[in-house]
Amino acid sequence: MARELLKGNEAIAEAAIRAGLDAYFGYPITPQTELLEYLAQRMPALGRAFVQAESEVAAINMVYGAACAGKRVMTSSSGPGISLMQEGLSYIAGAELPAVVVDVMRGGPGLGNIAACQSDYFQVTRSAGHGDFRPLTLAPATIQEAIDLTGLAFDLAEQYRMLVILLVDGNLGQMMEPAELPPFRHNAAATPEWAVSGADGRPHRIITSLYLQPEALERHNLALQKKLALIAEREQRFAGLYLEDADLIVVAFGSAARVAQNAVESARARGVAAGLFRPITLSPFPTRYLAPLAPRARAFLVVEMNAGQMVDDVRLAVAGRAPVRFYGRLGGVEMLPDEVMHAIEQTMRDTRVTKNGARKLDAEVQR
Numbered sequence: 001m002a003r004e005l006l007k008g009n010e011a012i013a014e015a016a017i018r019a020g021l022d023a024y025f026g027y028p029i030t031p032q033t034e035l036l037e038y039l040a041q042r043m044p045a046l047g048r049a050f051v052q053a054e055s056e057v058a059a060i061n062m063v064y065g066a067a068c069a070g071k072r073v074m075t076s077s078s079g080p081g082i083s084l085m086q087e088g089l090s091y092i093a094g095a096e097l098p099a100v101v102v103d104v105m106r107g108g109p110g111l112g113n114i115a116a117c118q119s120d121y122f123q124v125t126r127s128a129g130h131g132d133f134r135p136l137t138l139a140p141a142t143i144q145e146a147i148d149l150t151g152l153a154f155d156l157a158e159q160y161r162m163l164v165i166l167l168v169d170g171n172l173g174q175m176m177e178p179a180e181l182p183p184f185r186h187n188a189a190a191t192p193e194w195a196v197s198g199a200d201g202r203p204h205r206i207i208t209s210l211y212l213q214p215e216a217l218e219r220h221n222l223a224l225q226k227k228l229a230l231i232a233e234r235e236q237r238f239a240g241l242y243l244e245d246a247d248l249i250v251v252a253f254g255s256a257a258r259v260a261q262n263a264v265e266s267a268r269a270r271g272v273a274a275g276l277f278r279p280i281t282l283s284p285f286p287t288r289y290l291a292p293l294a295p296r297a298r299a300f301l302v303v304e305m306n307a308g309q310m311v312d313d314v315r316l317a318v319a320g321r322a323p324v325r326f327y328g329r330l331g332g333v334e335m336l337p338d339e340v341m342h343a344i345e346q347t348m349r350d351t352r353v354t355k356n357g358a359r360k361l362d363a364e365v366q367r
Contacts, residue, residue: 003178008143008168009034011179012076012102015150017042020185022071023049025062029078030114031170032104036076056081060088067097068207070195072154076102078170079120080111089163090129094209096224098157100150101135102166104173107332115332116170118254121309124165125283132221135163136231137283139253141239144179146172149280151182160231161194167282169305170332171255232284239278240289242268246275248348249293251314252303253279256335260303263340274344282310287317294321299351299361303340304328323351323361 006014013035016024024043026036036052043050049066053059059075066073077085082103092099103124107117128135136156140146146168153164191197196205211217241261243249248267252260257278267274277293279286294300299322302311311326318324327343329335351361 003180005176006143006147006179006181007034007176008146008173009104010038011143011147011181012150012166012168012173013038013042014181015147016074016100016154017046017048018182018184019151019154020072021048021074021154023051023066023073024075025051025053025059025066025073026075026077027053027056027059027081029056029081031106031116031173032076032078032102035102035104035173056084057088060085060092063099063101064088064092064095064097067092067099068095068196070192070197072098072158074100074102076104078104078106079108079117079123082120082123086129088129089135090131090133091209093128093133093135093163093224094131094220095207096161097163097207098154098161100153100157100164100166102150102168105167105169107330113332114170116174116255116305116334117330117332118169118256118305119307119309119330120167121282121304121306124167125285125313128163133224134228134283135165136160136235137165137167137281138237139167139280139282140172141254141257141278142179143172143175143177145280147179147181156235158192160227162227162231167254169254169256228284235281236284236286236288237280238286238289239280240276241278242273242275243277243293244275245273246293247273247298248301248344249275249277249297249299250301250303250340250344251277251279251290251310253282253310254305256303256305259335259337260340262337263344266337266341267344272344272348279310282313285313285317287313290314290317291319294318297322299323299325299347301343301347302326303335303343305332305335306330325350325361
């Protein structure tokens with residue numbers, strides 16, 4: 001299909017429709033409201049379910065119910081709304097239901113502001129509400145990638161009976177750029193064998209996350225952990241640039257990675273062997289691909305629009321084999337390529353190589 005100028009929120013909404021979205025439940029919050037508004041027109045016109053719920057708590061529980069019926073279902077929100085959904089997210093995770101959640105991040109904590117930020121990282125990678133579980137989290141850096149990953153999110157959710165989160169920041173939700181939408185899928189609307197769809201002529205099916213006996217809940221948790229381990233083995237994704245000869249590796253995701261890429265290009269033009277590692281799956285984090293770069297890299301520079309969250313996963317992957325420095329801007333302040341370029345040059349200057357080959361960084365954080 002032809003490329004066209006698309007706005008991020010609307011592109012994600014249309015990509016979900018074309019991926020077979022059966023039902024959407026949500027509540028307005030900037031900077032994702034255009035996604036809800038777009039679906040409010042398109043879904044009823046296609047004979048599909050759309051409900052503007054009375055709150056984010058109501059919306060996620062409607063998602064829970066529709067997912068129990070085996071429907072392709074989605075909600076979207078931003079940081080404060082995602083916070084309100086945590087109980088429902090945990091129920092969905094505990095019941096092993098497929099569902100897609102789009103988080104268009106804004107500044108925080110609290111009400112914060114409506115500017116682009118990346119401070120929801122911990123919230124959408126460390127847990128799905130309460131309990132020992134993590135969602136599968138995808139982070140696009142362009143509108144085209146957001147479109148592509150939206151379709152993938154539904155496929156992964158159904159493949160693993162899993163909660164999948166598409167994590168974008170306000171920049172990607174609000175910006176416009178050329179992209180190509182996929183064709184409509186024409187999948188048979190078969191009801192999954194586990195779904196509750198009426199028990200006429202068959203035994204009852206029960207979907208629950210309630211296990212009153214500790215031993216039973218432990219068995220359930222162990223099964224969930226086994227699933228997460230399988231996902232971590234199969235689904236780690238990243239994109240790289242100039243990693244073959246990189247002396248300093250910049251790690252960034254989302255729109256911060258776009259700024260970082262510009263800075264890496266400038267650094268290489270000045271003779272600095274910089275490279276870019278961009279995680280696409282934030283959970284599972286692509287440790288398998290980042291870790292082998294640690295023994296030969298002089299240092300790593302993690303660039304985020306927050307106070308330093310993904311940097312923890314980078315440090316775990318590097319495991320002390322190379323210095324890791326963080327550079328970030330907070331509260332929705334936009335970082336510029338020149339800032340990241342300066343951080344690259346400063347990190348190279350501050351990294352000392354000792355006689356035994358060890359690399360030492362004078363300070364871990366630069367702002």
